[in-house]
Amino acid sequence: MYKLQSVIGSVILIIFLYACTPSQPTTKTNVLNKPADSETDVKGNKRMSAWEMQNYHKNLPKAAPPAERKTSGRETKKEIKKEMNPTVAVIKPEDPVGQTSVNNNIVTSASFAYRSKEYYKFITDSIQAVSAKAAYYQIADSMMRMMTQLPINSKNPAIDLTQWYTTPNFNIRKPNYVMLHHTAQTTAEQTLYTFSIQRTGVSAHYVVSRDGTVYQMLNDYMKAWHSGIGRWGSVNDMNSCSLGIEIDNNGSEPFSDAQINGLLKLLTYLKKEYQIPQENFIGHSDYAPSRKNDPSKYFPWKKLADAGFGYWYDTLNLKDPPADFNPIMALRIIGYDTKKPMDAIKAFKLHFIQNDVSSTLSDYDKKILYNVYLKY
Ligand SMILES: [Zn+2]
Numbered sequence: 059m060y061k062l063q064s065v066i067g068s069v070i071l072i073i074f075l076y077a078c079t080p081s082q083p084t085t086k087t088n089v090l091n092k093p094a095d096s097e098t099d100v101k102g103n104k105r106m107s108a109w110e111m112q113n114y115h116k117n118l119p120k121a122a123p124p125a126e127r128k129t130s131g132r133e134t135k136k137e138i139k140k141e142m143n144p145t146v147a148v149i150k151p152e153d154p155v156g157q158t159s160v161n162n163n164i165v166t167s168a169s170f171a172y173r174s175k176e177y178y179k180f181i182t183d184s185i186q187a188v189s190a191k192a193a194y195y196q197i198a199d200s201m202m203r204m205m206t207q208l209p210i211n212s213k214n215p216a217i218d219l220t221q222w223y224t225t226p227n228f229n230i231r232k233p234n235y236v237m238l239h240h241t242a243q244t245t246a247e248q249t250l251y252t253f254s255i256q257r258t259g260v261s262a263h264y265v266v267s268r269d270g271t272v273y274q275m276l277n278d279y280m281k282a283w284h285s286g287i288g289r290w291g292s293v294n295d296m297n298s299c300s301l302g303i304e305i306d307n308n309g310s311e312p313f314s315d316a317q318i319n320g321l322l323k324l325l326t327y328l329k330k331e332y333q334i335p336q337e338n339f340i341g342h343s344d345y346a347p348s349r350k351n352d353p354s355k356y357f358p359w360k361k362l363a364d365a366g367f368g369y370w371y372d373t374l375n376l377k378d379p380p381a382d383f384n385p386i387m388a389l390r391i392i393g394y395d396t397k398k399p400m401d402a403i404k405a406f407k408l409h410f411i412q413n414d415v416s417s418t419l420s421d422y423d424k425k426i427l428y429n430v431y432l433k434y
Pocket of ligand 1: 238239240284342350352
């Protein structure tokens, strides 16, 4: 009976909406209007409305203080900010393209002192409850408003503003690359904290902790600030077309099996969901060879390639390249920016040779390069 009432209700609502809809919309959609509760995603799960998202943070539980801190757990925004100040480094943003960023580390500062994992968890939970979640939904909302702008607001001088047409045949652009990083930090909690504060100007879609737990910080369709200046093939704004994944690792230690298994689970989902080509799983150092060295030489690229993420050479089938083989051209075809050939060679070696990152190619290195190049 309930279902029947609901169907009749839906039919009446559709007829009503159809009758009331003007032939051309004259105002922008206010995405903060509380929508009907029946909004669901393609899989039938209830989708959080923009209104609910905007108000989500108001219902969040208060963060609990860590054992080592004596605090009421009800710190104000001002108190949290005051506490953050002595240890937070000034970090240049990884976006927009055209600005430089710090070398190799998310956080670089002589005055930086690592606090405990519990401290970062506490302060991050507080920041999330006080400001980060609200800011997230506010920014997402402004993005949604931007996407629903009418042509009459267009700044484009090339279009005819006297009449306009819309098409119902569209959806949203999807990510087509995955860029992998190591955090160069001490714990995932520290990285979650770094990405929770606005003035760091850096972010990623996902953070993979050492025990394999994966945290998502940004919707896959949004642009994170993780790549900065660089070039891969013809792409020079990787933030716009990639998903950024930060792997908790200090840069001079192996990656645990649990962590790589967590990463592989995530990559398997992303590859299938967005149909990302195998060759489009790359490292930050591949994209920005002169600035970045992450992920480090300890990163198991072969294991990833065996699972279908990125390519690796055929270890049992290495042949000498032909006499006219041009290594720089091969690097370029793979995707490396060869404007600075020595940097491109170093980045290639960090990825494929790993134990030697000099800027020259030995005969063995050339065999590997030739073998990889044939896969592109
Ligand atoms: Zn990086």
